[in-house]
Amino acid sequence: MSNDAIYIDRFLEMMAAETGASLNTISAYRSDLEQASDFMKGALSQADHGALEKITHEWSDLKNSSISRKSSSLRRFFGFLMEEGFRQDDPSPALPRPGKQRNLPKILSHEEIARLFETIESCLSNPKAKPGDLRLSALIELLYGSGLRASELVSLPRRSVMGDRPFLIVRGKGGKERLVPISDRARNAVSRWTAFVDEDEDYLFPSRTGHLSRIRLYQIIRDLAVKAGISPAKISPHVLRHAFATHLLEGGADLRALQVLLGHSDISTTQIYTHVDSARLVELVNNRHPLNRHDLTR
Template identity: 75%
Template sequence: MTGHDAAYIERFLEMMAAESGAAINTLSAYRSDLEQAASLSNGPLCDSDRDSLQKLTSEWDDLKNSTVSRKSSALKRFFGFLVEEGFRDDDPSDALPRPGGSRNLPKILSHDEIESLFRTVESRLESESAKPNDVRLSALTELLYGSGLRASELVSLPRNSVVQDRPFLIIKGKGGKERLVPISDRARKAAEKWSDHVDEKSAYLFPSRTGHISRIRLFQIIKDLAKQAGINPKRLSPHVLRHAFATHLLEGGADLRALQTLLGHSDISTTQIYTHVDSKRLVELVNDRHPLSRKNLAR
């Protein structure tokens, strides 16, 4: 197993523990499956293409369907993590066997639940006992939902990344690639208020004693907010807020290409998982917009 694989597997397991609340036994099973796959892979597992995965999974021919399903699930989630975090541009996991399994849709937050979250944040800000960390919480949540940033992008934002009257952030990703991310007025103002509490010598907008706050700490902050807002913490994470950003934009009329750009997905197939709008809206869309709908024929 290469050093790159070992590092990515550790980061993946870290995410699983913090975001999904995976049990120790589950994490151990993921680690075992991923490390075994890495040892069998012809080259770094993290760089595998579809052909490499097909060759790798040919080793599973004699295994039970339940075992193949578990191994496939581990690899799918691993490659999904690599794409979502910007460590690679494409997801080759569609080459993996699917013995009766299907891809799970991300968790969904309703508009009412989003409003409840931000009412909780505003209540903390307006409290007589408000602290700087409440201002930080406001900036973190506004940026997650107002710009759809990845957790890793958010925690590592440079201190000077939010500029007054500039309606976008410049995010540097894998290989030094940069993309412009529009930032809502609310998010920009919240970030500006928080930056007043950050030492001017700090390299990061959300510093810690050793650099910037960790993704684990961000997960903890968001889950604590969920408890205060009366939402099951298992249903909320930084990625769920990023997903809510995309889903609610789609419901508001954004198209997939626009979402692809906003989310920083190199392959639009990665963006297509955000199309799980409710069936009622789809029916209304067909009835209102289809050229052969009764409404259009009546005209």
């Protein structure tokens, strides 16, 4: 089996587990990636800018929607390769971006987030609470409280949360480091969980083979959703990251601050969250604009 075939299988496995992609979506991704790999004679995973330009030239007769889908498939594939450390650079800027509206991120309401935490508190208050419940609490506090990517969370070193230091140093996409604030309650949740992690462990969330996998993290969160009475189709680690960003913006955070917190290299990536303020702005205009008063002389 070629490296491309191995990487494509791992990527699709991640897509199915972490994002809940449907069979049709997975099939479309596989088709796009395998076609590109065939064109590259099995060396898609090593493609540079020039190679991608040659691939996109082959798409010249396709509709914009097809080009957009293929570009998205390859872009996410190269993002996966970087996150997993299979390559150090990202050639995807060479891919075309046909005019197409970006899908808005899935988000959870404040009420749904509250139900998740209420479910966790119920587990922790049980006299028969297990270490797994403490791990769950730490995972959710960091996902929703700090907006970490799933890959960043599962690979946190055991000593990443120290004493009363109010931040984490996280290594994100492309190996870039950033400071991520951590709340008092998150530090407390991590501290309670760390008591069950052997001091010789390298990772905060260890497993038999290293650290907790993203697939296992996804399963843990889905199980929590079921217990909280929330459709598991609505939730994933990335959805909790979206909720972190969305609710911060609703609370008054500006886009630049959000960009830093999320570790986005381009502000345009962060701008997708501006949709969340639309309802609040409409309500603001309806309730506060002078023309909506019955008597403008008052």
